[in-house]
Amino acid sequence: MMIRKARDIMAEVFDVAVIGAGVVGSAIARELAQYDLKVALLEKRSDVGAGTSKANTAILHTGFDTIPGSLEGGLLSRGYARMLTYASEVGIPVERTGAVLVAWDEAQYRRLSGICDTAKRNGVMDLEEISKEQLYELEPRLGVGAWGGVRVPGESIICPFTTTIALATEAVLNGVRLYLDFPVERIFPEGIAKALAGPRGSVLAKVVINVAGLQSGRVDSMFGFGRFAITPRRGELIVFDKLSRSLISRIILPVPTPISKGVLISPTIFGNLIVGPTAEDLAEPSTATTAPGMQELLKRGYRILPALRNESITNAYAGVRAATEHKDYQIHADQATRYICVGGIRSTGLSACLGIAEHVAGLLDTVGIKLKRKPEFRRTLMPYLGNVERRAFLNDDQIRRDGDYGRVVCHCERVSRGEIRDALCGTIPARSFDGLRRRTRCLQGRCQGSHCFAAIAEMVSKETGMPLTDLIEGASWRETLE
Amino acid sequence: MDVCVIGAGPTGLVAAHELSRLGVSRICVVDREPAAGGMPRHCPHPVFGIVDQRRVLRGPSYAKRLTEMARRSKGVEIITETTLVASSGFPEIALTGPEGTFRVCTRALLYATGCRETPRGARLIAGNRPLGIFTTESLQRLAVGKPLLGGRAVIVGAETVSFSTLRTLRAFGAEVVSMVTEHPRHQTYGVIRALAGGLSGVRVLTGTRVVSIAGAQRVESVELEGIETGQRRVIDCDWVVFTGEFVPESEHPSTAGVDMDLGTRGPRVDSQFRCSKDGIFAAGNLIHAAEMAHVCVGDAKRVARAIHQFLQSPSPGERRRLSITVSSPLAWVCPNVWVPIQSASCRYFLLRSHTCLGQGRVMISQENRALWEARLDCFVPNRSLKLSSGWVTSVREDGGPVQIDWRS
Numbered sequence: 001m002m003i004r005k006a007r008d009i010m011a012e013v014f015d016v017a018v019i020g021a022g023v024v025g026s027a028i029a030r031e032l033a034q035y036d037l038k039v040a041l042l043e044k045r046s047d048v049g050a051g052t053s054k055a056n057t058a059i060l061h062t063g064f065d066t067i068p069g070s071l072e073g074g075l076l077s078r079g080y081a082r083m084l085t086y087a088s089e090v091g092i093p094v095e096r097t098g099a100v101l102v103a104w105d106e107a108q109y110r111r112l113s114g115i116c117d118t119a120k121r122n123g124v125m126d127l128e129e130i131s132k133e134q135l136y137e138l139e140p141r142l143g144v145g146a147w148g149g150v151r152v153p154g155e156s157i158i159c160p161f162t163t164t165i166a167l168a169t170e171a172v173l174n175g176v177r178l179y180l181d182f183p184v185e186r187i188f189p190e191g192i193a194k195a196l197a198g199p200r201g202s203v204l205a206k207v208v209i210n211v212a213g214l215q216s217g218r219v220d221s222m223f224g225f226g227r228f229a230i231t232p233r234r235g236e237l238i239v240f241d242k243l244s245r246s247l248i249s250r251i252i253l254p255v256p257t258p259i260s261k262g263v264l265i266s267p268t269i270f271g272n273l274i275v276g277p278t279a280e281d282l283a284e285p286s287t288a289t290t291a292p293g294m295q296e297l298l299k300r301g302y303r304i305l306p307a308l309r310n311e312s313i314t315n316a317y318a319g320v321r322a323a324t325e326h327k328d329y330q331i332h333a334d335q336a337t338r339y340i341c342v343g344g345i346r347s348t349g350l351s352a353c354l355g356i357a358e359h360v361a362g363l364l365d366t367v368g369i370k371l372k373r374k375p376e377f378r379r380t381l382m383p384y385l386g387n388v389e390r391r392a393f394l395n396d397d398q399i400r401r402d403g404d405y406g407r408v409v410c411h412c413e414r415v416s417r418g419e420i421r422d423a424l425c426g427t428i429p430a431r432s433f434d435g436l437r438r439r440t441r442c443l444q445g446r447c448q449g450s451h452c453f454a455a456i457a458e459m460v461s462k463e464t465g466m467p468l469t470d471l472i473e474g475a476s477w478r479e480t481l482e
Numbered sequence: 483m484d485v486c487v488i489g490a491g492p493t494g495l496v497a498a499h500e501l502s503r504l505g506v507s508r509i510c511v512v513d514r515e516p517a518a519g520g521m522p523r524h525c526p527h528p529v530f531g532i533v534d535q536r537r538v539l540r541g542p543s544y545a546k547r548l549t550e551m552a553r554r555s556k557g558v559e560i561i562t563e564t565t566l567v568a569s570s571g572f573p574e575i576a577l578t579g580p581e582g583t584f585r586v587c588t589r590a591l592l593y594a595t596g597c598r599e600t601p602r603g604a605r606l607i608a609g610n611r612p613l614g615i616f617t618t619e620s621l622q623r624l625a626v627g628k629p630l631l632g633g634r635a636v637i638v639g640a641e642t643v644s645f646s647t648l649r650t651l652r653a654f655g656a657e658v659v660s661m662v663t664e665h666p667r668h669q670t671y672g673v674i675r676a677l678a679g680g681l682s683g684v685r686v687l688t689g690t691r692v693v694s695i696a697g698a699q700r701v702e703s704v705e706l707e708g709i710e711t712g713q714r715r716v717i718d719c720d721w722v723v724f725t726g727e728f729v730p731e732s733e734h735p736s737t738a739g740v741d742m743d744l745g746t747r748g749p750r751v752d753s754q755f756r757c758s759k760d761g762i763f764a765a766g767n768l769i770h771a772a773e774m775a776h777v778c779v780g781d782a783k784r785v786a787r788a789i790h791q792f793l794q795s796p797s798p799g800e801r802r803r804l805s806i807t808v809s810s811p812l813a814w815v816c817p818n819v820w821v822p823i824q825s826a827s828c829r830y831f832l833l834r835s836h837t838c839l840g841q842g843r844v845m846i847s848q849e850n851r852a853l854w855e856a857r858l859d860c861f862v863p864n865r866s867l868k869l870s871s872g873w874v875t876s877v878r879e880d881g882g883p884v885q886i887d888w889r890s
Binding site: 238239242243287288289290291293294310312313314315316317393394396399400403404406407408411414433446447448449450451453454455457468472473474475 | 514516563565567578579580581582583598599601602603604606608609610611612613614616617619620623624693694696698699700729733736737744747
């Protein structure tokens with residue numbers, strides 16, 4: 001169960017190495033952990049789910065608007081269904097808010113029936129075109145001038161952080177070796193296996209699965225393929241205060257036209273509203289927000305929901321997704337090199353991950369791996385980060401066992417000392433303030449750590465033994481907190 | 483409970499003490515922090531108590547003094563490490579703490595939850611999100627008792643609190659390379675600026691905004707822009723401290739459904755600190771973010787009298803509440819509700835503006851009928867001017883809202 005560091009270079013050869021511990025890589029590792037295989041999960045950052053997986057719109061898509069017959073469409077559909085079950089098993093917060101697509105002009109309005117048809121071809125049968133009147137009845141705070149809309153009842157919101165950590169945790173609990181801070185820079189043959197080498201050492205594996213997201217194009221080239229080039233596409237989002245949550249009931253989606261993709265406004269599972277994303281192609285990935293980007297989001301947000309003008313803003317963030325020149329996933333299995341590429345996942349990784357994982361497990365036969373199911377599979381239960389009523393600070397049983405669950409430290413997000421302590425010593429413990437944020441919600445509220453950062457830093461200093469000054473420097477926390 | 487006070491800062495503590503003095507018997511003061519005392523607990527500078535305690539005290543001592551005063555008051559119970567869960571069920575209040583969840587039934591509720599500074603996120607400053615970005619509060623909480631090593635700091639804001647930040651950063655070995663404000667001048671008083679500036683005064687870059695922050699793990703630099711000139715410059719630094727631009731901690735009154743003021747962003751209150759629901763009161767920096775502690779203490783004494791009066795006669799009959807609104811360039815007024823009352827029991831009003839204003843007049847009217855006019859000069863953002871209350875008796879109870887405008 002220990003997270004291995006590169007120091008512990010194993011002479012052993014893994015059956016499979018998965019490059020990339022984002023939501024898709026973690027889902028694949030977890031899927032493989034159900035079988036009698038030696039699996040390594042390699043991640044270049046210091047935490048799982050610290051790339052695209054942590055900065056997105058956090059929507060669990062039904063897949064109503066994918067290209068019918070595409071691989072993405074099929075895997076997303078399957079992934080959506082599997083995720084609803086998985087989420088309830090491990091405690092990932094999900095809410096079936098539903099969505100409405102809103103047409104703001106005639107051109108958009110004329111596309112609505114086509115959207116319903118495409119949805120049916122994608123197996124999403126419950127879309128419903130609605131009139132202007134019905135739209136405003138559903139969402140009375142929408143700006144004036146909507147022509148009509150489409151209801152998508154199955155579209156849901158989810159916690160992207162809990163999802164990735166749950167998947168990676170179950171992978172690790174079932175024998176997957178997680179290597180963090182482990183970038184792969186060179187791949188070369190080493191006997192019956194391949195060596196995946198970088199500054200932190202090397203790992204040997206017979207089969208390699210490339211789920212490297214923004215780096216997947218580069219890894220594909222390392223194997224001699226180079227079938228696609230990644231264009232980093234930055235998306236900025238603005239987070240509005242929880243007090244604005246009640247302005248909408250559903251996700252408000254734009255109607256995409258050839259000219260523009262539009263921005264959405266969505267409730268988050270944590271009780272905020274988000275407006276975004278922008279779509280800006282970059283030469284190099286960057287998660288910096290920009291003034292023009294945020295200004296554009298405000299302009300569009302106010303147009304869609306004028307009441308936002310009087311609401312408070314909590315924060316803004318940016319994520320980078322991996323766009324390619326192709327319109328579909330780039331999932332290929334090569335027998336000769338015993339290499340599976342899982343690239344070009346575009347922006348649907350979170351929703352499709354369990355579908356992709358299942359599909360990839362099915363491809364292992366092609367690369368000469370026989371799957372033998374293990375008799376046991378350990379499950380986990382994640383700390384619940386969604387609806388306030390289910391959180392630790394209101395759980396009398398939990399508080400009676402340990403008063404620290406009733407001692408709230410991050411007041412804006414109602415995070416208790418007990419939960420922070422747990423996050424510092426879980427199966428995959430937090431090793432940075434960002435890691436702590438994702439596992440507990442701390443520092444994510446309207447005060448952005450003004451009230452609680454000092455107290456939290458003190459807790460971390462005590463747990464890790466690191467002096468406060470080192471912590472604020474941004475130094476990596478202890479490798480394991482055992 | 484007779485009175486439940488949410489927040490054991492100066493406002494809550496002094497209100498509890500005053501209520502006890504007036505003979506109210508069951509008073510509980512709830513605070514979510516591990517200790518009572520409020521914001522002053524983290525303010526190291528000797529600027530407290532001068533007006534209300536006739537002493538010069540550092541924040542922590544001031545906090546302790548007020549806490550002791552309240553703790554020793556008959557009928558007052560202070561509960562710390564306890565979080566308000568919901569007050570929308572008033573008179574029933576739901577709370578939680580290290581012993582579990584519990585409910586309290588109270589006849590009167592006083593919100594005294596104070597305020598917070600606007601952090602980087604809420605200001606929509608572009609760039610990365612590295613470590614080293616603070617507010618005065620997070621910095622001063624961190625710095626209590628522990629010296630931090632040097633580095634270069636940029637302070638965003640030039641309010642009174644910003645100069646406190648300046649002193650804190652210097653006391654802990656950091657070099658303050660710049661103080662930046664969007665406004666054309668600093669917003670404190672000359673004497674504070676001079677004292678805080680010290681021997682190696684820091685240049686306040688006025689008319690300058692922060693464009694973005696750069697840095698991977700830790701802050702590396704900040705990009706500034708001259709608002710008039712459009713000229714940009716990059717300053718290498720390790721700390722960026724966002725100061726001031728206080729906003730009320732008004733989540734609970736808001737979710738409890740009391741009327742909120744778009745100007746102050748706190749609950750709407752009249753001169754008796756009453757909210758729009760009977761039995762609910764609000765005082766302190768929650769209704770006027772942020773004034774100095776002695777102003778909050780003044781609130782506390784008055785709201786205690788108002789609560790005491792309410793407890794004696796809980797149904798005062800039809801209470802006509804008229805809005806008092808301001809127009810740009812004014813930002814807010816507090817109190818912001820007019821009720822029929824003798825002017826003698828009405829303290830001054832606090833007024834704020836969005837921008838620096840030179841010489842001008844404040845004009846108070848009701849449905850275009852002029853009530854009052856006074857000269858009020860030198861408005862500076864984030865700093866209140868006092869407006870006298872002599873005009874309140876001229877307001878017609880059956881008239882429309884009261885309007886306050888400013889003309890140069």
